[in-house]
Amino acid sequence: KAGVRIVTGDTKVVERGSADGIYITTSGIGVIPAGCDLAAEKIREGDVAIVNGVLGDHGAAILAARGDLALSTNLESDCQSLASLMATAIKAAPNLRAARDATRGGLASALNELAEGAGVTVEIEEDRLPLRDEVKGMCEILGLDPLYLANEGTLVFLVPKEEAGAALAAIRGMPAGKGAVVIGRARAKGPIPVVMKTIFGGERIVDMLVGEQLPRIC
Template identity: 75%
Template sequence: MNAPSPKPSRLRDSHVTLAHGGGGRAMRDLIEEVFTDVFLPPGSEDQARLMTGALQEPGAQLAFTTDSFVVTPLEFPGGDIGKLAVCGTVNDLAVGGAVPLWLSASFIIEEGTEIALLRRIVASMATEAAKAGVRIVTGDTKVVGRGSCDQVFITTAGVGVIAPGCDIRAEHIRPGDVAIVNGVLGDHGATILAARGDLALSTPLQSDCQPLNHLMQAVLAAAPDTRAARDATRGGLASALNEMAEAAGVTVEIEETALPLRAEVKGMCEILGLDPLYLANEGTLVVFVPEDQAEAALTAMRGTEAGRGAVVIGRAGPKGSVPAVMRTAFGGQRIVDMLVGEQLPRIC
């Protein structure tokens, strides 16, 4: 039996023009052939109509988040802006204990952008959504003139459900709780820096961009009293620890020798005077669990693809003069402050 012939394309242009944002046939062809034919949203109305039995359980909560994504370059080793958009929104839901279900995706596209590039970005988003088990159900496109944006900006929103009895948030962290990260730190920020080509750096690094919802559900099942989790994106691990410690009224002490860092990231930071604790991550989180559940959480993490490199990096203690400190390899202490300024612009 012969395979069905592919549907003929009505989209003749190789680059986006202002006509693709004008509301007419050109815009419809762009939306249908580049976006909706890939995402397959339910229906064709101006809104998605969604149902889930999970919300019928007494005590279940709806979780909702939104984020915008800008990165230079748009494609980089280990990912692209589309993968970032899906993983970033999924992870913002996951670290709150939610099971992500649905995403929206809005695109601002600069006139002159290659349609082939858009197709690659959309295909990447569809792949990551399938990995995470979420659906992209609605969205929007706008086309702006040349110079008005950097090819493509994406805004996503995500909806998920938090199961009854699940209440993880930073203010629940207590002295004695153990801090665990699921893998290496700083890969995304270092990869973006190298990919820009400004410094003639050659490195095999790839972004750690990945969805973390399956990992978080495994942790919650193994360690039901998990206190809090945070994905260490902009501002890196240091900023995440400071935010969580301040919310809980504790001081977090981490061990320098326990931090999982690749030699390439360490070397790049030494050359450029950067601190890997402030480099962005897009597939790395830090979770706090009670000490008696730390081993179960660690084992659960290591049983997932995203958590094979999970390690304990420190613990929470009584509130001190600063929110976060690091015990150095030499036995001293160093203050781990919030990021001041911007180490790298346009990283996510």
């Protein structure tokens, strides 16, 4: 399904009774397509920010699955292969600037890394963020911010405005990208790397994650 070949393996010996299941560690080797040069410093003012699907499902699902808070939910992790999605995006938007997985630290941290590397400010719009009601509700109850919840199958892309439509259409044609949406844009560098235009018309600072909202889960 992911198009990955397993080319080698290894075994480990541990003390009797010290292992309660299987341990899996992987190392992946990929190929950079000719002419593909993605980097944060290539982002320009006016570029469009796109995510391939809903945010926060993984972090919320893991939190609920631990059972510490007696939360009942149907949420599932968004863990999925993104290789074919990335290849499709590169083909549809030849001038794709940069992409980042929104894993540890969530969307907020991924955008801050991109904005700081590019020397721009990224502005996102609260009413465009793809969040399930269950994730919103869980975050409200627990005092968490969904922008910082970990994701395992989410990419954020920065593409030129003129290529955004083609990129969005191509990404939505993939199983891993059917929920893709535009969430914001890059603008001239300001004092804050990432800001969010709220549903009330104001602006909120979106900082890098400091510390951990949740214990390490990935």
